[in-house]
Amino acid sequence: MQMSWVSAVLMTLFGAAAAPLPPDVRHAIEKDYVAEGRETRYVDGSVDLNGDGRNELLVHVVGSTACGTGGCPTLVFSPAGAGYRLVGAIGLTHPPIAVSPQRSNGWRNLVVRVGGGGAKADDVELAFDGKTYPANPTAAAKGITPGNGDSEVVIAPFASFDDTRTLTEGDVPAVAVPIEKPVPVTATNGPSFDCAKATLAVEKAICLSPELGALDRELATTFEDTVRNAAAAQQARQRTAQKVWLGKRNDCGSAADAPVCLREAYRRRLVDLQIQSGRIEAPTPHAYRCKGYEKQPFLAAFYPATDPPAVMLTWGERRALAFVAPSGSGARYAADDVDFWEHEGEITVKWSDTALSCSAL
Incomplete structure (x- = not known):
């Protein structure tokens, strides 16, 4: 599916929402995607999806609490009275997030990128069913005929986590972090030591x-x-x-x-x-071929359900467990001496003093 990258640049420079998120939108994100000690950020854009002359708000949430190996959620909010209501929570997506010329039940189809966790990246088109957009973009996209012509990019890809915005930017008050108070230590809630x-x-x-x-x-x-x-x-x-x-x-x-x-x-x-x-069953690893090391496959076994999500990396005799880390796009994992980044079926790895560029086998 073709997207207009000119539109992406224009949206990045002129079309992205500049004001802080409306309070009800921010509260909806905090309820499901904020955890103490973990930073949650976002990028957003606006576009009229249903033709009523008022823009819907699209919010792509990023951070370890919200994201998995396959991507991060994209939320769709529609104006309702003086506030907004949530009309779609699409899981495991990547920018660019775009709108198609084609409509379903009066609303423009959304185009999102899916992939990660070893899966090949692809752009899929999602239809509005009269009430919401589908939560599972990979399954729901099957059978949808893509619209003709270029899609209009609303949220463009970003280079790093620093290019996103915090939930407390602008005039939105910061969320107070509760201070832990001393509690009586008992045999059931105390540590293993005295x-x-x-x-x-x-x-x-x-x-x-x-x-x-x-x-x-x-x-x-x-x-x-x-x-x-x-x-x-x-x-x-x-x-x-x-x-x-x-x-x-x-x-x-x-x-x-x-x-x-x-x-x-x-x-x-x-x-x-x-x-x-062995308490957690080992998944089948994904194999990659690295430039200059074609005879030595690079293996990545993803554990998306652990807390935090992890990946076991194996390259020759080297082996390391890395954990999910903030990323502007794609899936990134880091350990003391390893940085692993996957994007659209390609991976880049910095392992101590060795840099690798690899493709899925």
Whole structure:
């Protein structure tokens, strides 16, 4: 399906909504796509979809809370009285987001890009069914005859996460982040260690938070189970890896927001252990051929359901678990020495001092 990239540039320069999001639109996004400690951003544009002379508002939400390996949600809001109502929540999309000349039930069809998680990128056309646009763009696009002529781009692709906008830009007040208060430590909500003997700043922070205490207990149990079921050589490696992780966890004591840093550290370590121990079934990896390394396939096994979403990367003897990271377009995962970015069936990887450019096999 052909889109007008001239239109994309014009929309980026002149057509994108410049004002902060209306309060009811912002609240709708916060309700479903905002989590404490995770930044949610967006890009938006406006166009008259139903021919009533008033523009609908299209909002593409980005951030780890909203997005998966296959993309991010695009929301469609229509004017209703003095505010807006949600008429469509289309999951797993990528810019460009466009409108087709063709109409369904009086509303212009939408054209969205789908792909990611190893799937080939493609532009699909979505019809309005009289009440809403479909939530699953890949399945709903089947059987839709694309409109003739160029589509009009409403939300153009963007280069990086920094090119998007925060939910608190402009005159919209920031959302207050609740401060965790001390709570009594009990056998059920406390961590795996004795809080009476806590000396490190991170240990004291964990003891003050039931959520962090529960994560610490879960991690301790998962770690011991993993070691118990591993071969002797693997047990030693696991204990060494745990010591390394504890050092990184303790660095959260100097972070600007220690609870957020700790929460992310625990969640990522839990995913790592669950994958290594086989608690999470290993998916079939996607294979890529890299320029200059054609005889050595690059493998990526995606875990979209973990929290946070992860990918196991394998290239020769190298192996790394990376986690979803902010991305302007496509799917991006990062680890300490790896940056993996997938876009439209192509991947770029920076692994230590090696840069790779690969295509799906």
